[in-house]
Amino acid sequence: MKITYYGQSCFAIETKGKTILTDPFITHNELAKDIDVDSIQADYIAVSHGHQDHIADLESIAKRTGAKVITSFEIHSWANKLGIENTHPMNTGGKWEFDFGTIMCVNAVHSSSFPDGSYAGPAMGFVIWNEEGCVYFAGDTALTMDMKLIPMLCPPLDVAILPIGDNFTMDVKQAVLASDFVGCKRIIGCHYDTFGFIKIDKEAAKKAFDDAGKALILLDIGESI
Ligand code: NI
Ligand code: MN
Numbered sequence: 001m002k003i004t005y006y007g008q009s010c011f012a013i014e015t016k017g018k019t020i021l022t023d024p025f026i027t028h029n030e031l032a033k034d035i036d037v038d039s040i041q042a043d044y045i046a047v048s049h050g051h052q053d054h055i056a057d058l059e060s061i062a063k064r065t066g067a068k069v070i071t072s073f074e075i076h077s078w079a080n081k082l083g084i085e086n087t088h089p090m091n092t093g094g095k096w097e098f099d100f101g102t103i104m105c106v107n108a109v110h111s112s113s114f115p116d117g118s119y120a121g122p123a124m125g126f127v128i129w130n131e132e133g134c135v136y137f138a139g140d141t142a143l144t145m146d147m148k149l150i151p152m153l154c155p156p157l158d159v160a161i162l163p164i165g166d167n168f169t170m171d172v173k174q175a176v177l178a179s180d181f182v183g184c185k186r187i188i189g190c191h192y193d194t195f196g197f198i199k200i201d202k203e204a205a206k207k208a209f210d211d212a213g214k215a216l217i218l219l220d221i222g223e224s225i
Contacts, residue, residue: 001133003159005219006040007032008053008194009139011161015132018043018100022126022137022161023054024061029194032221038064046103046128047071048139049112050078050120053194059084070096070103074121078114092122101130104154108141110169133158136182140191143174147181157184163191164205164216165198172205176212185214188225 002014009023010032021042026032037057042065048054049072062069062084069079069087076089090096095104103126110123125139127150134155138147140163150157160182163169169191170178179187187209192200202218209216219225 001135001158002224003135003161003188003219004224005188005190005221006035007221009048009137009161009163009190010057011137011188011190012040012042013128013135016100016130020044020046020100020128021061021067022046023048023139024057025053025055026057028052028056031194035222037061041065042067044098044100045069045071046126046137047075048108048125048137049110049123050075050114051112051140052115054140062086068098070098070126072105072112072121072124074112074119078120090124092124101128101132103128106136106150107144107146108139109144109146110140110142127154127157129155136160136184138162138178140169143170143178143181145181147178150181151183157182159186159188160184161188161190164189165192165194165200167197169198172200172208176208176214179209179212179214186217187214188217188219 004012013020026037073089076087105124108123112120112123162175
């Protein structure tokens, strides 16, 4: 699996010849100004919830690439109304086998509404796996005991993508606990530094994970691992 960071919570996960893009938010992200949104390829787009910093580029990328949008029933219905027809509705607790592997929707403790304030269904995280690996993409979430269910239900995680920016989601201390709950020592941080409320001390964040015997990877925007 190859994982590329496009800022905030947007990643491209390439596996078995397919690209799964998460939470597209690029053109309104000052930190991602060097990324050409029209060059981003996707076969699937997994959308965790309806907030602007997770869907701003969904319509343009979905329509240009024809990628299948995997998301809550409510965001699927909203996308259909925008003319995005290739969608797969899911809900928390459900899983589905796609041609690249399995996606399971897991609980995220967060709100979810569209930019006009209307209801966007549950906020979710995704566990994505196949024989090449297993990734937990937490979405926007608080620390929750429900994370302990993930190792009971899914293959062992190779990497967990966790929000660490505080204010709207977990902070670093909670993310260290979350990585204990999901049984993963390799963490990719997201949802930090994009705007003022979520600025973090990156060296302190890395040290907190290091002190817990874990590795926090903070990718540059455009960087792959
Ligand atoms: Ni959010
Ligand atoms: Mn967010």
